[in-house]
Amino acid sequence: MTTAPVPDPAVPVPPPVRPAERRVSRRVAAITPSATLAVDARAKALRAAGTPVIGFAAGEPDFPSPPHVVAAAVAAAQDPANHRYSPAGGLPALKEAIVAKTLRDSGLQARPADVLVTNGGKQAVQEALATMLDPGDEVLLPTPYWTTYPEAIRLAGGVPVPVVADEASGYLVSVGQLEAARTARTRLLLFCSPANPTGAVHPPEEVTEIGRWALDAGLWVLTDEIYEHLVYGGATAPSMPALVPELQSRCVVVNGVAKTYAMTGWRVGWLLGPADVVAAATALQSHSTSNVANVSQLAAVAALTGDQSAVATMRAAFDRRRQTMVAMLREIPGVACPEPQGAFYAYPSVKALLGRPIAGRTVHTSVELAELLLEEAQVAVVAGEAFGTPGYLRLSYSLGDDDLVEGVSRMQRLLGSAG
Missing domain, CATH: 3.90.1150.10 (Aspartate Aminotransferase, domain 1)
Structure with missing residues (x-):
């Protein structure tokens, strides 16, 4: 029987050969x-x-940003209570203001427990997708799309499925296109009207049709309403779950103060949806950013509740x-x-x-x-x-x-x- 040679302790052992070091995931x-x-x-x-x-x-x-918003921020910065941590899900005053604003502007009823305040609308999109998607879940993505959507979907483990509309339709996707793109792995529709980058706005009857199709198909909907107040020429941008109330239990609404109130730098957005989804997204945020800056949150309260002129x-x-x-x-x-x-x-x-x-x-x-x-x-x-x-x-x-x-x-x- 052949025995393995005994290593000579005087001879240095070369380090193991490793694959090329990966510096970024x-x-x-x-x-x-x-x-x-x-x-x-x-x-x-x-x-x-x-x-x-x-x-x-x-x-x-x-x-x-409107003067009364800035004044509210100055007052908030001078209050030592705002120099401390606050609830990860958002200040109660802001969550209540968001509930009231949503009812006022969209006719959609919600509770403070249905709201998570985020660091801008972009974080709201990312956290909503991370909460609702599992690896391999497909997301129907009307295209042209905002640049962040497909990246946020992939980061959440999902698969973006572009549904392309061109200038001939005014960049509006149809139910027929969405249905043709749906598969057994489709989990969610990401809907944005008014849309970035096209400025396209779905008429209310089309929003209703798409919402009812998503409901019948058993899909979730993430609807981005950040541009809801920026409509022209008699166009309106109603909220999908307000038009299709039965969809509310499977729908998350993303919004924020950035575009409507010229507050892009204040970084205040929110997601609004079923309480169990919001609770899970809040837990996620508690381990990432914790609370949004208190001064910005109180400025957002002033924006939502104050003079709208x-x-x-x-x-x-x-x-x-x-x-x-x-x-x-x-x-x-x-x-x-x-x-x-x-x-x-x-x-x-x-x-x-x-x-x-x-x-x-x-x-x-x-x-x-x-x-x-x-x-x-x-x-x-x-x-x-x-x-x-x-x-x-x-x-x-x-x-x-x-x-x-x-x-x-x-x-x-x-x-x-x-x-």
């Missing part, structure tokens, strides 16, 4: 950075360096800018721009410009076209690839009137030269 490495934030950051950097860039990338109002003022300005932008974009040969009825975005198709020479260059994708606009016209836009539909551009009209006209005029001069 596969889950996080697969995340695509936010294209909208990246373009906005690049535009701001160029402006800081002296380049007169006009940015259409940022999805935030250019107005200051600033909302109408900002909406009127956005409506004026909307009409100006759409009219000017439609003057560019090869650009097709449906009229958005909500939010503060236009989403023109530029497919007819691709493959044609512009300023001595031929661009083949909307990403290349966005780069050309930044380099040659000093205009920052976001390419449709970021929203799941190549061949489009997203432009926000939440900037000053003069900058808006100057920026689109630069686009007209550059793109008007397309051969």
Whole structure:
């Protein structure tokens, strides 16, 4: 019998051979950075360096937060009680204000136990998905979509299933499209109206039809209502569970103060849904961020319960800018721009410009076209690839009137030269 050799203690033993060290988890490495934030950051950097860039990338109002909101925050900061931890799920005063606001604006009844206050709407989306999805669950995702949706779905272990609508339908998906995309693994519909990036708004009868279809199909619904007050031309944006009350036990509503009250930097959002789902999401938040900053929460109370006149003022300005932008974009040969009825975005198709020479260059994708606009016209836009539909551009009209006209005029001069 052969015996194994005895190691010589005088001879050093080489370390075991290991696979290449992985420095970042596969889950996080697969995340695509936010294209909208990246373009906005690049535009701001160029402006800081002296380049007169006009940015259409940022999805935030250019107005200051209402004065009474700021005053409430100042008073809150001076109260030592707000210098301490508070309940992870939100201050009782804010949860009660959200319940009252939801009934006032949507006709939807809820209780404070049905509300979780989050660090902006983005955290509300992520926590709702993490709470409702298991690995492999499919999520029907009307497309074009907000850039964060598919990443949040994947982080929760879910599988995004794009359901594409184009300019021919006004970017509105139909029940027929949703049903065709549904499988045995479909768990949830993610619904957003008014929509980012298109500004599309589903009429109430379509919202009802989609809600009843989801109910009959046994699906959950996550409905993002962050732009609910930014509607124009007689459009309305009713809440799906208010139109289909039977759906409320399988529906989570996401909202916040960022867009309506020009409070993007305050980071206050919320999710509202069945108490057991909210309790689970609250437990998740208790181990991640704990409570939202108390000063911001009390500023949000003032926004929701105080004078609402600033909302109408900002909406009127956005409506004026909307009409100006759409009219000017439609003057560019090869650009097709449906009229958005909500939010503060236009989403023109530029497919007819691709493959044609512009300023001595031929661009083949909307990403290349966005780069050309930044380099040659000093205009920052976001390419449709970021929203799941190549061949489009997203432009926000939440900037000053003069900058808006100057920026689109630069686009007209550059793109008007397309051969």
